[in-house]
Amino acid sequence: MTDPLSPNGAPRPRIVIVGAGFGGLAVAKALAGADLPVTLIDQNNYHLFVPLLYQVATAALSPADIAEPIRHILSEAPNVGVVMGQVAGVDTDARAVRLADGSTIPYERLVIATGSTSTYFGHDDWAPHAPSLKSIEEARAIRTRVLQAFERAERATDPAERARLMTIVVVGGGPTGVEMAGSIAELAHHALARDFRHIDPTTAQVVLVEAGPRLLTAFPEALAAYARGSLERLGVRVRTGEAVEAIDATGVTLGGAVLPAATVIWGAGVRASPAAEWLGLAPDRSGRIPVAPDLSVIGRPGIYALGDTALCRDAAGEPLPGLAQVAQQQGTHLGRALRVALTGPAAGTSPLPPFVFRNRGNAAIVGRHAAIFDFGRGRRLRGFPAWLLWAAVHVVLLVDFAQRARVCLQWLWRYLTYRRGARLITAPPAPRA
Ligand SMILES: Cc1cc2nc3c(=O)[nH]c(=O)nc-3n(C[C@H](O)[C@H](O)[C@H](O)COP(=O)(O)OP(=O)(O)OC[C@H]3O[C@@H](n4cnc5c(N)ncnc54)[C@H](O)[C@@H]3O)c2cc1C
Numbered sequence: 001m002t003d004p005l006s007p008n009g010a011p012r013p014r015i016v017i018v019g020a021g022f023g024g025l026a027v028a029k030a031l032a033g034a035d036l037p038v039t040l041i042d043q044n045n046y047h048l049f050v051p052l053l054y055q056v057a058t059a060a061l062s063p064a065d066i067a068e069p070i071r072h073i074l075s076e077a078p079n080v081g082v083v084m085g086q087v088a089g090v091d092t093d094a095r096a097v098r099l100a101d102g103s104t105i106p107y108e109r110l111v112i113a114t115g116s117t118s119t120y121f122g123h124d125d126w127a128p129h130a131p132s133l134k135s136i137e138e139a140r141a142i143r144t145r146v147l148q149a150f151e152r153a154e155r156a157t158d159p160a161e162r163a164r165l166m167t168i169v170v171v172g173g174g175p176t177g178v179e180m181a182g183s184i185a186e187l188a189h190h191a192l193a194r195d196f197r198h199i200d201p202t203t204a205q206v207v208l209v210e211a212g213p214r215l216l217t218a219f220p221e222a223l224a225a226y227a228r229g230s231l232e233r234l235g236v237r238v239r240t241g242e243a244v245e246a247i248d249a250t251g252v253t254l255g256g257a258v259l260p261a262a263t264v265i266w267g268a269g270v271r272a273s274p275a276a277e278w279l280g281l282a283p284d285r286s287g288r289i290p291v292a293p294d295l296s297v298i299g300r301p302g303i304y305a306l307g308d309t310a311l312c313r314d315a316a317g318e319p320l321p322g323l324a325q326v327a328q329q330q331g332t333h334l335g336r337a338l339r340v341a342l343t344g345p346a347a348g349t350s351p352l353p354p355f356v357f358r359n360r361g362n363a364a365i366v367g368r369h370a371a372i373f374d375f376g377r378g379r380r381l382r383g384f385p386a387w388l389l390w391a392a393v394h395v396v397l398l399v400d401f402a403q404r405a406r407v408c409l410q411w412l413w414r415y416l417t418y419r420r421g422a423r424l425i426t427a428p429p430a431p432r433a
Contacts, residue, residue, distance in 0.1 A: 012036050013108030013342060016097055018087050018275075020047050020070045023307030023327035024113035030335020032077030035343050039105060041097065043086040045069055048136065049398055051324060052407075054176065056139040057265075058183040059147070059191070059423035060414055063136045065407050068399040087114070090278040092300060109302050109338065112289070113331065114273035116308035116322060121269055126247040130264040133176055140426060142265055146184065147425050149262040150192060153199045164260035166204040169252050171244055172268030173210025174218070175364040178227055180265055181208040182367040185234040191423065206236045207261070209254060211243035211268075216364060216372075218321065223372040226382050230366040244268075270322065272309045279303065284311045284319075293354035295334050306330035314357060324397075325360050363390045368414070 012035060017024045020042035028040045046067040055061040074080045086100040096104040118132035131138050131145070146168060153165035168188070170181040188204035195201070208215075208231065215231075215238065216224040228238055239254070246253040251261040272287035279300055281289055288311035289297055295312065297303040306312070307327030312320045320326045337352040344350070363386070365371040371386040381389060391411060398404045 014039065014106065015109045015111065015338060015342075016041065016105055016107035017111040017113065018042075018097060019113035019115060019273075019307070019309075020044075020082075021050070021113060021115050021307060021327065022324045023115075023331040024111065025070070025073065026328045026331025027111050027113065027306075027335040027338075028074060028077065028080050030332050031339055032074065032080060034079060034339045036079060036339070038077075038080040039083055039107075040070065040074070040080055041083045041085055041087060041099075041105065042070060043084070045071070045084045047073060047399060049394075050134070052394060052398075053133050053136070053139045054179045054183055056136065057133055057142040057146075057180065058187045059143055060183065060187075061407065061410060063140065065403060065410065066398070067136060068403060073399055087278070090303075092279060092303070095302070107302075109342070110304070111334065112275045112278075112297075112303065112305040112309060113307045113327065114275050114309050115327075116270040116272050116287075118266060119269040119271040120266065123247075126244075126266070129247045129249060130171060130266040132266040133180065134270075142263075143423075144425050145263045146187070147423055150188075150196065150199070150201060150204075151425075152262070154196050155198075160260070162199065163205075164251065165262045166199065166201070167207065167251070167259070167261040168204065168263040168265070169207045169209060169259060169261040170265045170267060171209050171247075171252070172266065173208060173212065173215035173238075173240065174267060175216065177208055177210070177265075177267035178215060178231065179365050180267055181206055181236045181238075182231055182234055182365065184265075185231070185236045186367060187423075189235050207259065208236050208238050209242055209244060209252070210238075210240045213241050215240065218362065219364065219372060219374050220380065223374060223380055223382060227364060227366045227370075227372055230370040234367050270308070275305065275309050286311075288319075294337070294352035295330060295355055296352065304334055306334060312355065320357055321362075323362065326357055329357060330355055361389075361393075363393070365390055 015038045017027050017040045025047050031038050046069050049066040052066045071082050087097055088100040089098040096106045098104055118134055120126050131141050149165045153162045156162040168184055170177045185206045189202045192201040214224050215228050242254045247264055252259045276283035276289045289305045290311045291305050295304045295306050297305050308322040333355045341350050359376045361373045361375040363373045371390040373381040373386045395404050395408050
């Protein structure tokens with residue numbers, strides 16, 4: 001049977017997936033081996049394991065430990081073609097994706113999984129002074145800034161300038177900010193402790209700033225309080241209830257006073273990719289595309305959206321959070337559903353089943369001994385057992401076996417020795433240098 005949505009009457013509709021992150025890759029994997037032509041487009045040639053980016057930024061892991069070439073991941077899927085290209089728009093009338101280089105790729109079914117980007121809440125001028133953590137380039141830039149600041153402090157003669165160079169401010173008390181602050185404190189107070197002759201890295205100040213009344217608002221209060229205590233024991237100064245007023249080359253302004261800091265890291269806000277614009281749709285406040293329970297884009301037949309770029313609600317009407325496990329489960333669900341719907345006996349006619357999210361536990365790590373896990377409905381775990389579970393989950397989720405073994409060994413080595421092998425300055429010098 002031909003697909004009613006197929007404009008050229010092809011026996012099997014072409015599925016185009018934009019984005020090879022957690023969501024898009026899961027769709028492609030679920031369609032691997034199906035009698036369906038699939039094209040997966042991504043601006044990078046690798047899949048990035050975003051939750052471990054902070055470990056690259058703090059010299060615990062190297063970029064190659066958390067990224068895997070997309071072609072390698074899908075090498076056993078002959079029906080899935082990979083295109084490296086940046087999508088710039090969608091022509092919904094012609095049913096084609098437009099790439100930034102001017103070329104087009106036709107589709108009969110389109111899956112949009114382009115994730116999210118950082119937002120500075122209208123203060124884009126802060127971005128050069130406070131890199132965010134969304135890509136390998138940014139993680140390397142942060143690592144360079146932190147390490148360069150210590151190098152400069154080693155040679156600084158003015159005590160005030162030395163103190164500024166040895167102050168690191170992390171903005172945003174969500175999981176990204178908490179993980180970054182804890183990991184930087186460990187880097188400064190332990191891994192770098194004996195590397196310098198004129199400065200004492202254990203006196204470096206790590207400050208975590210959150211505008212709201214408490215850290216980790218997505219977690220129960222007791223777990224958030226435990227995380228705060230763990231951070232403070234690591235030497236992080238936590239400042240809640242203080243909104244950032246300005247960020248420039250000298251530091252951060254809070255409550256009208258400048259906190260001098262050579263390194264500022266932005267972990268405060270995310271916004272969905274501009275995919276809603278491509279489809280001519282009104283997004284929600286966070287830029288997301290509203291989708292129906294089966295992940296189809298309302299008013300755009302044959303187009304689906306998932307992951308961070310989609311606004312998908314649970315049975316109670318609450319928006320699903322921007323988490324890797326949400327994107328991955330949605331991708332697997334949609335890939336399987338499309339496979340059945342487009343290759344089964346009633347190909348092209350049956351509606352897709354609704355997506356139901358199963359919470360496998362929301363986690364944040366606070367240093368090498370501690371983590372928090374919230375499984376919902378009052379089930380929680382914290383401390384070292386939570387850290388072990390977190391490490392096991394993340395190692396299993398890492399794509400390739402060799403990568404898993406490597407990361408496991410590095411974590412074990414680091415755990416036993418406090419060493420960080422990846423503390424190399426390789427990115428271009430920071431602009432404020
Ligand atoms: C620092 C950090 C830590 C996190 N930690 C956790 C955690 O511990 N646990 C958890 O569950 N979640 C965590 N998250 C959230 C999680 O990473 C996201 O929810 C998840 O990555 C969303 O998956 P996605 O497929 O929607 O998007 P992504 O995984 O971001 O993938 C989007 C893909 O689309 C591609 N793309 C984007 N635009 C274009 C374009 N125009 N053309 C072509 N390709 C494009 C990108 O290159 C990317 O490969 C973290 C996020 C961050 C930033």
